[in-house]
Amino acid sequence: MNGTTGTNETRSTEQHGTTPADVVIVGAGPTGLLLAGDLAAAGIRVTVLEKRPAKISNLTRAFGVHARTLEVLDARGLADELIPTGRKLTELRLFRSLSLDLAGIPSRFPYLLSTPQYEVEKLLLRRATEHGVRFVHDAEVTGLRQDADGVTVDVRNKDGESSAYRAAYAVGADGVRSAVRKAVGQPFPGKSVISSIVLADVLLKSEPDLTVAVRGDEGAFGFMIPFGDGYWRVGGWNRERAEIPDDAPTSLDELRDIIRRAFGSDFGMHDERWISRFHSDERQVPQYRTGRIFLAGDAAHTHSPAGGQGMNTGLQDANNLGWKLAAVLNGRAPDSLLDSYQDERHPVGSAVLRSSGTIVRLAMAHNPAQLGVRWLASKVVNNAAPLQRKALGQITGIGYAYRAPRGSHALVGRRAQDGQLAGGSRLYEALRGGQFVFVAPKETPLPAELQSLAGEECIRVQWADERELMMLVRPDGYVRWARG
Template sequence: MTSNAEVIVVGAGPVGLLLACELAVAGVRVTVLERRAETVPQSRALTMHGRTLEMLALRGVAGRFLARGMPIPSGHFAGLPTRLDFSACDSTYPFTLFIPQSVTEQLLEAWAGELGVDLRRGATVEATGQDEDGVWVGGTQAGSPFRLAARYLVGADGARSLVRRQAGIAFDGLAATKTAMLGDVRLHTPPPGRAISLGNSAGGMMVVPLGGELYRVIVVDAQEIDVPVEVPVTLEGLSAATRRVAGEDFGMHSPEWLSRFSNQTCLAQSYRKGRIFLAGDAAHIHLPAGGQGMNVGMQDAMNLGWKLAGVLRGRADASLLDSYEGERHPVGAALYRNTLAQSALMMDSFDPAGQALRATLSDLMKGPELNATLAHDLSGFGIRYPAALLSGAPEGDGCARWIGRRLPDWPLQHADGTASSLYEHLASGRWLVLQVDGEVQGHYQPALDGAWVNVVTALVPGRAAELDGVAALVVRPDGYVDHAVPLRSSVTSGNPCPAQAVT
């Protein structure tokens, strides 16, 4: 079994597949190894957040997912009654997309096939290693041993990641202390509106329609909260728990999937060791609250993918790869905190004090500021990276407000009367210099290989005040601003952003 891959990805879930696609868009040869011979029909994740849709839109494929999912304008924090309102988010996608993980994987696998990704199912990885020149992976497929070599290895192989363990990366955190039950079942008498979310002194419950008579029922039962995660769930047990919390079981029958999950919360001590990287559940696991796990993992994949591609194509120094952990580990730490907070509110709040805390926080969430903050946090829209990646980026308060900022898919107006959108110019995986004032044209070159940059001159309708004093924005391949370039006039008038002003 041979491979000419430059990158080997272990794991063909949404994270591994998206990473492979991001690499392949840039022409990187990638092999994905997946131990499962077939895709898993059950879907742990049902939610795609707006920032993940933006990432897919950056590469021109969001429409495939929108066609198969259902937009939902609100979300939840810890199952509290007050919903999160995503309309406060500046995005083309101010909603969550209800889409089963199985469908997400199907669509990503199809895209990977179009891009020529080498996906090998039934390939069990048993050993990994690295030296200063590359990595190797050994294992078996169809009873035969294999050994593959590449420049880099990425573990997207889940919570029990063999890649992480063999790299010697610690997985620090908290062991499971509470569990909940999940069942994909059919209901004879579904709740009004076909969906329900409630919490009380007996526990908490959500019912979500999956199509036809099939529903997902998730129950946090105060009487069963200490049952170990390894104990199988039965239909009778799920029904009894549902009756305790909701007063009825909605006539549940014919289960397709029954499972138990815990509040175990862990974060990899590092996301990189030499030429080996971690992404998704291999790097962070937590209570599945707010639909964040898959989405944060896919965002890990995007962040790492374009950086690996730039280094492998000789367009960036290898030091760029240091920024993957620098940018994404803090996101994992924030995920660790917010899911622990939700765990306390959902799984340790059955006494009067806990119920009072839930009611108080739910009331506070009716205030637009807190609601918007939590909506931005859970959706990924609120992520902002702290530093410019390019050397020589302009400094000063006037420019600092743009550094690391996520851009929505702005409509652009060109001098010849044509229109386009911002994301169209990022679909190739290159950087973008968006020149928003004519005087900048041809006068500013960022510290980048010219073959890795698209340059576009356009007005941004409705954003004139926001862009006052800006000649250009230098936008990373993942849609975040690296830095802004000020107009000469804004420098002479006292704008505190003088370095490398356009003349």
């Protein structure tokens, strides 16, 4: 990693007029790292400003990488490297009664990969660095302003010295307390959903069966997820202690008590590597774009960790924004393409808030009426295949689709499913070029109507089998056009 500090470089930028970046990204969390790598891979000059020193924390927050995120990583050649770091979980069990079977989902990755967030960040950081992203650490963004030509980002380093960076566009991927969001004056409306969740990574003397389990009973709910490294992520909430503030101390005994209430056993948990108490809000900015400034990841939306979707949703934001910014900066698309980032990602953010909110509210159910609703909802989802598919599509991310023009083929707006290509490769390997991919039966010329959509660098491939389907797939893996 390039550990240069901000001050000297910035001063030289300002004093000597050297070329500023095309894009400044604030925040080197998973969202900022994926976006930075995508832009740099497309030849865009990227500077990432990060207030932390140049070291990845080994304290993990997110633990689960869902199928759609693995597909996105596959389209960058990273999924196969990530998978050995974790454990594949094929069933999600919620509130004793609801079971979601991941094994049948139509993806190359029919499971939840349980692996610490830092493993994902490690791969994304390496890729971004290999593509030449400039990282500036100990650089806290304190404000930013835009004009007709670009954005100026104000930074303070750890010695309290100020400097400024200039770029054509800026992206706030600076997490839930985003300074960029505040600087552009975006509100973050919403409310607190749950407080005093106790969370820890622990070892267990006896392991429960290998599923992601969320259970609620006796005024408490708990969840347990195995990491790949022997530790378990265990968390829970106790109604009787729900008003305790985040900064009140917690202990393994408090967590043991919660888990015993929820699961009937504490599984002999011991040797926590960290333990913490936190609360969770449900909030979303109304606008993901303000002129030349974009918000992505937790800076744009936050919700309960139920369903394990925070990091996954941020990575999908980056997947959507990266190719669009690159296309505009490379002169291949008009600036208006960038408005589709809001049109496509804001509704997904809202849907994630709703689904994670539903899970956490059902988990907190305690009076007979609420428990009855939970029982009924579980029964219905267990027994109705379309509802089970919908729930799985939302949790894994493979079910989200973007709005398609009226009269489009049914696949337009959906994520392309991987498929075998002539020559032995796969569609998601073809997407590693970062371009539109036109896939068709053998020897099919690119239809004239697609010439301007796909651009000159469109990659053309052929199915390995005899299927008639033709698709133009966007660089982010979503179908732009289809026939057959």
